[in-house]
Amino acid sequence: MGSLHEGHLNLVKQASEHCPIVVVSIFVNPAQFGPNEDLDKYPRTLSHDLELLRSLNCVDSVFLPKVKDIYPSGIPLEIEKQKGTFIEVKGISHQLEGTTRPLFFRGVSTVVAKLFNIVQPNHTFFGQKDAQQCAVIRALISDLHFPIEMHVGATKREHNGLAMSxxxxxxxxxxxxxxxxxxxxxxxxxxxxxxxxxxxxxxxxxxxxxxxxxxxxxxxxxxxxxxxxxxxxxxxxxxxxxxxxxxxxxxxxxxxxxxxxxxxxxxxxxxxxxx
Amino acid sequence: MGSLHEGHLNLVKQASEHCPIVVVSIFVNPAQFGPNEDLDKYPRTLSHDLELLRSLNCVDSVFLPKVKDIYPSGIPLEIEKQKGTFIEVKGISHQLEGTTRPLFFRGVSTVVAKLFNIVQPNHTFFGQKDAQQCAVIRALISDLHFPIEMHVGATKREHNGLAMSxxxxxxxxxxxxxxxxxxxxxxxxxxxxxxxxxxxxxxxxxxxxxxxxxxxxxxxxxxxxxxxxxxxxxxxxxxxxxxxxxxxxxxxxxxxxxxxxxxxxxxxxxxxxxx
Missing domain, CATH: 3.30.1300.10 (Pantoate-beta-alanine ligase, C-terminal domain)
Known part of the structure; x- marks a missing residue:
């Protein structure tokens, strides 16, 4: 979702060690925000993000889709109005983070499947900080038989221990x-x-x-x-x-x-x- | 789903005209049956199906997964008990056939996405007889950005006009x-x-x-x-x-x-x- 920090950059470095070609996607995904969440004010720092990625000197491509590329039927935040294809990983999406954010992992699963099909990676890299997301994506890959190997990068922390986010x-x-x-x-x-x-x-x-x-x-x-x-x-x-x-x-x-x-x-x- | 008739065979022939390699999947998909539908008695005629396919002399591979290959977490017919990844195409799945079979297209979308990822075809062939299914799969491919071209084969009919099924x-x-x-x-x-x-x-x-x-x-x-x-x-x-x-x-x-x-x-x- 951009607004990159050391945690993200570490995943990119990890990717470059595993793969000859590294693609980074930056997309603030409306489908994983509820109607009363912070979609509008979510930090967007694209030019800084691109600078950071350039400085790593290992990124081959940055994928910056528009909302209409990813959701051609639009993506209203109210679920009743949504049209098009959505993916849910049942059993592990509705506890923990899913309790207060019931549509969060549906949004995540859906956008990640789209990104997988567009980019067609052999390896994918997610951060441990979003542990439930890692579990959901691992199940998504396994259940839908995506030919992709998933890697989880350790959480980066500030000096005082606060997880970077x-x-x-x-x-x-x-x-x-x-x-x-x-x-x-x-x-x-x-x-x-x-x-x-x-x-x-x-x-x-x-x-x-x-x-x-x-x-x-x-x-x-x-x-x-x-x-x-x-x-x-x-x-x-x-x-x-x-x-x-x-x-x-x-x-x-x-x-x-x-x-x-x-x-x-x-x-x-x-x-x-x-x- | 097997129990092949001339409609299916025609799709296979069409595939062989478009593609150097033809893969046929046969899988009676539990996820598209409701608890009171005909999953158990759905016709299964595998050895006859394989004979028919062999006689076409253009099929490179027949994919015959077991239920546990496709649904590793199992697939109880009661939706509340289901775990794992499911796909819904909202907006076109709940009218017409979806009225009396509310989970039908969810089951179809889910299994087709799995088959796509396993087989990784460039082209896919569906029969017009299931028109709504064609519309749902076309949306699935487009929405999830599967790099697959879809073809629809004409409905084959008995001499009296009855659609083959x-x-x-x-x-x-x-x-x-x-x-x-x-x-x-x-x-x-x-x-x-x-x-x-x-x-x-x-x-x-x-x-x-x-x-x-x-x-x-x-x-x-x-x-x-x-x-x-x-x-x-x-x-x-x-x-x-x-x-x-x-x-x-x-x-x-x-x-x-x-x-x-x-x-x-x-x-x-x-x-x-x-x-």
Whole structure:
């Protein structure tokens, strides 16, 4: 979706190590935004993006479709008005991020299938920061038998631990500072798992504590914004269902979403699994 | 779906004229059957199908996937239980055949996309008898940017006009005889259009008359089955919406569905348009 940061650039570098030809698509995909989401204000920094890509010196082609190229029948945000072909990955699209954004992964799956057919890559590169997206795309590739190998690049972080995201542009430096509560909560849960704790409630409670503390501090300091937790999750890496007990030898995706003011940030850590 | 008849074989011949390599898929697709439809009793005549294909002497490969190859997460007929990737072509999937079979085109779109990605054809061949299916697949190819050219083969008919269909195997000779009422009704409507009639109600009424007459005869003769019309339609070739007035120079798909006993047959004729 453009507004490139180090996370994206790292995926491009990874691609250039695997592939003789590297194609980057930049397209802010209306189908993955709900009617009340930030499609209009989503950051668009095309000329800067192109500069960054040029500086990498490994990109053969940048694909910049117009909305009407991708959605010839148009793409109204209200689902009832939409016409044309849409793809859903059932079973892993409606929990976690799909709870508050029920059409998000339908939009993602649809646009990615189109991009696959246009670009026809042999390899594709997605960032771990969007863990559920990785799971959905992996299922899309496998279920629809796209002859494409998927690679997942590690999440890039700021020095304070905050996962890089185009939406971080919405955050003031102070917000970014407190936004790290999400990463800290996830880290605490992962450390708990690492130390052998397997009880879901005990694991999550340590995460909630960290978020609550940060929320309280922000409120007390009267900083002009609020922190509000959307969710913390410890889920099965394949089904994305919440794990009640984490069996020995079984992995987990530890993830969460946090509102920092009106900006919603997400993050995740992997325990004994890959995406 | 196999159970091949002359209509299918004609598509294969057409393919061999266009393409150096011809691949035929045979797969009875559970996803396009509803819970109360004829998945279990759908005719399966594989060894005869293979003989027929061999006799054409132009088929390079026959693709015979198992259900679990195509639906690795399984494919329960109840939609709520389904997991995995599904494709819908919104706007043209829920009228006509989609009215009584709401998941039919979702199943068709999904399996065809999978077959496309597995076989990776440059050309694909579908039969006109399933006109709405042709429209849906054409939209699927265009919307998802499959690099595939679609061809539509003319409907093959028995000497009495009955459109060839694998489901005709369910019909006794007497049923087949009265089943032609559908073709006759569609022909009458098309002739009306040809003579310049543009009023929907007048056009359709001629068709209904033919069906009613046949229905009455079957009842009077006490033949042990009933005819029951599902629908007659005069629709826009692109949107598949019912045409109220047929504008001069505008084409139409004239289509219908008829129950002959418990067997539902469909047919269509094109007026000034292609699929």
């Amino acid at each position: 185009s939406r971080n542009q919405y955050l003031t430096p102070e917000m970014r500072n407190y936004a790290t509560a999400l990463y800290n909560a996830l880290t605490t849960i992962k450390n708990g798992l690492g130390k052998g704790e397997r009880n879901r409630e005990i694991l999550l409670s340590k995460g909630y504590e960290i978020i609550e503390e940060a929320t309280k501090t922000v409120k007390e300091k009267n900083l002009g914004f609020e922190l509000k937790l959307d969710y913390l999750s410890v889920a099965d890496p394949t089904t994305l269902e919440e794990l009640q007990e984490i069996e020995e030898g079984k992995g987990a995706i530890i993830s969460g979403a946090l509102f920092v003011g009106t900006t919603r940030i997400i993050d995740n850590l992997l325990f004994n699994c890959t995406l | 694998s489901r005709n195997q369910y019909l006794t000779p007497e049923m087949r005889n009265y089943a032609t009422a559908l073709y006759n009704a569609l022909t009458t409507i098309k002739n009306g259009l040809g003579k310049g009639e543009r009023n929907r109600e007048i056009l359709l009424s001629k068709g209904y008359e033919i069906i009613e007459e046949a229905t009455k005869t079957v009842k009077e003769k006490n033949l042990g089955f009933e005819l029951k019309l599902d629908y007659l339609s005069v629709a826009d070739p692109t949107t598949l919406e019912e045409l109220q007035e047929i504008e001069e120079g505008k084409g139409a798909i004239i289509s219908g569905a008829l129950f002959v006993g418990t067997t539902r047959i469909i047919d269509n004729l094109l007026f000034n348009c292609t699929l």
